[in-house]
Amino acid sequence: MENAKMNTPSFTVVGSEKEKRPPKTRQRPENFTKEEYRERGIIHPSMNNPEVLNAFRNLRNSMLSKAKAFNSIIQVTTVKQGGGASFNAINLATSCAFDQHRHALLIDCNFPRPSLATTLNIEPEYGLYDFLTGHTDNIESIIYPTGIPRLSLVPSGEVKSEDHVECFTGEKMRLFLENVKNRYSDRAIILDTPPVLESTDAKILSELVDYVVVVIPYKGASASKINKIVQAVGKEKIAGMVLNN
Amino acid sequence: MNQQVEEKVKTYLRESKEKRIPMTLLAVVVAAVSLALAVVWPKSYTASSSIYPDNSNILKPLMEGNAVATGIVDQARLARDILFKREFTDDILRAGGWDPSSMTALEKEQRIRSVQDKTEIANISRAPATLIRISHTDQSPVRAFSIAQRYTSIFLEQSVLNKQQESRSAFEFIENQVASYQAKLQASEDRLSKFKSQNNFGTLNDSNNRIAGYRAEMERINLDLVQLDTQIASVESQLAGETEVSRDLSQLNAVRTRINNLQMQLDSLRSRFHDTYPDVMLVKTQIQDLQRMLETGNISIEAIEPNDNGESSDTPLRQQLRSQLAALKTSKEAKLSQLDGIEKLYAAEQERATMINENEAELAELTRDYNVTRDFYNEMLRRLESARVSVQLDEQEQGVTFKVQESAVIPTQPDGLAFRELMMGSFALSLMVPFGLLILFVELDSRIRSESRWDADWPPLLATVPPLATRKRWRLPDSVFLGLSIVLLIGLYATVGTLYLLEYI
Numbered sequence: 001m002e003n004a005k006m007n008t009p010s011f012t013v014v015g016s017e018k019e020k021r022p023p024k025t026r027q028r029p030e031n032f033t034k035e036e037y038r039e040r041g042i043i044h045p046s047m048n049n050p051e052v053l054n055a056f057r058n059l060r061n062s063m064l065s066k067a068k069a070f071n072s073i074i075q076v077t078t079v080k081q082g083g084g085a086s087f088n089a090i091n092l093a094t095s096c097a098f099d100q101h102r103h104a105l106l107i108d109c110n111f112p113r114p115s116l117a118t119t120l121n122i123e124p125e126y127g128l129y130d131f132l133t134g135h136t137d138n139i140e141s142i143i144y145p146t147g148i149p150r151l152s153l154v155p156s157g158e159v160k161s162e163d164h165v166e167c168f169t170g171e172k173m174r175l176f177l178e179n180v181k182n183r184y185s186d187r188a189i190i191l192d193t194p195p196v197l198e199s200t201d202a203k204i205l206s207e208l209v210d211y212v213v214v215v216i217p218y219k220g221a222s223a224s225k226i227n228k229i230v231q232a233v234g235k236e237k238i239a240g241m242v243l244n245n
Numbered sequence: 246m247n248q249q250v251e252e253k254v255k256t257y258l259r260e261s262k263e264k265r266i267p268m269t270l271l272a273v274v275v276a277a278v279s280l281a282l283a284v285v286w287p288k289s290y291t292a293s294s295s296i297y298p299d300n301s302n303i304l305k306p307l308m309e310g311n312a313v314a315t316g317i318v319d320q321a322r323l324a325r326d327i328l329f330k331r332e333f334t335d336d337i338l339r340a341g342g343w344d345p346s347s348m349t350a351l352e353k354e355q356r357i358r359s360v361q362d363k364t365e366i367a368n369i370s371r372a373p374a375t376l377i378r379i380s381h382t383d384q385s386p387v388r389a390f391s392i393a394q395r396y397t398s399i400f401l402e403q404s405v406l407n408k409q410q411e412s413r414s415a416f417e418f419i420e421n422q423v424a425s426y427q428a429k430l431q432a433s434e435d436r437l438s439k440f441k442s443q444n445n446f447g448t449l450n451d452s453n454n455r456i457a458g459y460r461a462e463m464e465r466i467n468l469d470l471v472q473l474d475t476q477i478a479s480v481e482s483q484l485a486g487e488t489e490v491s492r493d494l495s496q497l498n499a500v501r502t503r504i505n506n507l508q509m510q511l512d513s514l515r516s517r518f519h520d521t522y523p524d525v526m527l528v529k530t531q532i533q534d535l536q537r538m539l540e541t542g543n544i545s546i547e548a549i550e551p552n553d554n555g556e557s558s559d560t561p562l563r564q565q566l567r568s569q570l571a572a573l574k575t576s577k578e579a580k581l582s583q584l585d586g587i588e589k590l591y592a593a594e595q596e597r598a599t600m601i602n603e604n605e606a607e608l609a610e611l612t613r614d615y616n617v618t619r620d621f622y623n624e625m626l627r628r629l630e631s632a633r634v635s636v637q638l639d640e641q642e643q644g645v646t647f648k649v650q651e652s653a654v655i656p657t658q659p660d661g662l663a664f665r666e667l668m669m670g671s672f673a674l675s676l677m678v679p680f681g682l683l684i685l686f687v688e689l690d691s692r693i694r695s696e697s698r699w700d701a702d703w704p705p706l707l708a709t710v711p712p713l714a715t716r717k718r719w720r721l722p723d724s725v726f727l728g729l730s731i732v733l734l735i736g737l738y739a740t741v742g743t744l745y746l747l748e749y750i
Contacts, residue, residue, distance in 0.1 A: 219694055
């Protein structure tokens with residue numbers, strides 16, 4: 001029953017751009033205060049550290065100039081655990097959502113060590129894992145508004161088994177990405193994934209996304225390691241790298 | 246500051262912040278170790294004296310102008326050769342406070358070798374002279390002083406002895422030279438007198454005068470001969486003319502006489518024979534031939550019978566000419582004989598002149614040899630007297646010009662850097678070592694820290710995200726940490742410095 005469900009997804013792909021945005025199913029949380037932004041390490045337009053703010057604006061602009069469309073799927077990965085992929089994914093998504101006419105969807109694909117829900121102070125009922133494993137078929141049920149305006153989150157959910165790799169190889173994941181991409185043209189989709197050299201998830205996901213951004217932590221990688229990443233993901237897929245100091 | 250340097254400085258600062266605790270600990274360890282070394286490092290003291298050496302050799306003024314004495318270039322080396330002689334070992338060991346009598350030969354050798362290793366004898370230039378500096382280094386200032394002073398006094402004593410030996414040997418040398426020159430002078434005198442006695446040919450001038458006289462005499466005789474030849478030729482010419490006339494008359498008379506004689510013979514024959522008798526015919530023919538001769542004047546000598554008495558018919562003039570010619574020829578013969586004699590004398594005088602020339606050259610050489618030898622001999626005699634005075638001066642220690650320019654004193658300050666300087670060096674080291682190691686670590690570490698190491702073959706670097714402070718965790722502020730570290734270091738140095746000043750260490 002579960003497998004059948006997986007093979008024939010029951011949700012309807014209604015990715016028409018003209019279609020109206022579905023009604024919110026959840027109460028949108030209060031916007032973060034400046035202190036909350038700072039505590040969570042998230043940028044905001046009035047922050048005191050303009051260097052960081054400008055760095056993410058530059059990153060966003062660079063990605064927009066490279067991407068064919070605003071709603072391209074961008075995977076953010078790193079070299080090793082703790083390399084700053086989640087931090088860069090949240091802030092890249094936040095910078096995309098700075099524009100009042102655009103939105104951003106952040107998807108936590110780091111199943112081994114999910115962190116985005118915690119960072120954004122969300123207690124999800126369902127997450128991506130639940131959707132991919134059939135615990136829920138409703139996409140809306142796994143998309144959560146956040147304290148950051150125009151930024152939504154798809155949390156990882158409660159990952160209960162070690163076979164999560166298979167989740168990303170399934171057709172459901174591909175259809176899910178197509179759905180969220182096609183639903184809104186003004187919504188950037190950012191995937192936070194595990195380190196590319198430590199997990200096969202990132203390598204699998206890189207084949208489903210439009211672009212990959214690799215975060216190089218300060219003192220986190222030697223030249224040979226960077227060469228390995230480029231070889232693993234493919235140079236044409238990598239939009240660029242971010243030096244995370 | 247260009248961007249790359251700025252990036253490097255930022256990286257170093259960030260790394261030093263990250264590693265501030267190990268760096269501080271390292272600085273403290275370096276400071277403690279270097280201070281401990283500075284405290285326990287054995288101090289050494291050096292005592293030194295400088296001596297003004299007399300560079301002049303005793304032979305130099307004595308032989309000045311005639312010979313060149315060997316110059317002494319490296320006084321220090323000579324001093325070292327003197328002072329490091331084995332004969333002074335016991336003396337030096339006693340000066341150093343050791344008892345050589347209680348030491349074995351090996352111990353003494355090792356000890357004196359150690360002392361010599363720590364003794365420096367060097368030339369030091371202090372215009373206008375070069376001094377000799379004798380210095381000795383020891384952990385005991387008193388011993389350093391004693392040994393340096395003893396070496397100095399040994400050097401001075403040995404220098405006096407050397408000076409005396411030197412002047413004595415110089416005197417003996419000059420004395421030998423005087424004897425040698427005396428013998429040479431005697432030999433030269435003998436050769437000269439012997440030569441003069443064997444070669445008494447007069448002077449070249451006399452010989453030249455004589456040659457000139459002979460030459461003038463020969464020229465005069467030659468002129469006389471020319472004159473005599475002219476006179477003889479003239480007289481002979483006159484005599485020849487007179488002889489022709491006389492000869493013609495004689496021939497005619499002879500032919501007539503012959504005809505008369507033949508006529509008388511014919512008459513006699515006719516008286517006895519007919520005209521056809523052959524003898525008559527022959528005589529007649531002869532008479533006819535003679536008559537024909539007279540007529541033609543073509544007289545044949547055969548036809549004329551010789552004069553019975555052989556006398557020619559001389560005229561008085563001819564006789565006078567003959568007499569004059571004979572006188573002239575006699576005079577010429579006399580002149581020729583005289584000329585021959587003078588020529589022989591001339592040749593002999595020329596040969597003598599050549600001999601005189603050769604003798605003059607040899608005489609000049611002998612005389613020069615004699616003069617030079619005599620001059621040298623006289624000069625040596627004079628210098629011998631000077632050397633005698635020098636010997637006496639040196640024997641009375643009046644001629645030595647060594648003097649101690651700077652005496653050795655007991656050193657009060659140890660060699661090398663003062664403790665205060667060592668502390669400063671230690672402090673600098675305690676700062677430099679952690680930072681130096683940090684820079685070395687950053688430069689050698691291949692991990693990416695900044696854009697400067699970005700490879701052009703890699704995908705583009707889209708952004709460099711600076712560090713972002715998130716949650717406020719309590720952390721000692723950098724300035725406070727730095728201040729505390731400096732206070733810690735300064736406290737360490739202040740403690741050690743105070744202990745040193747109070748002579749606890």
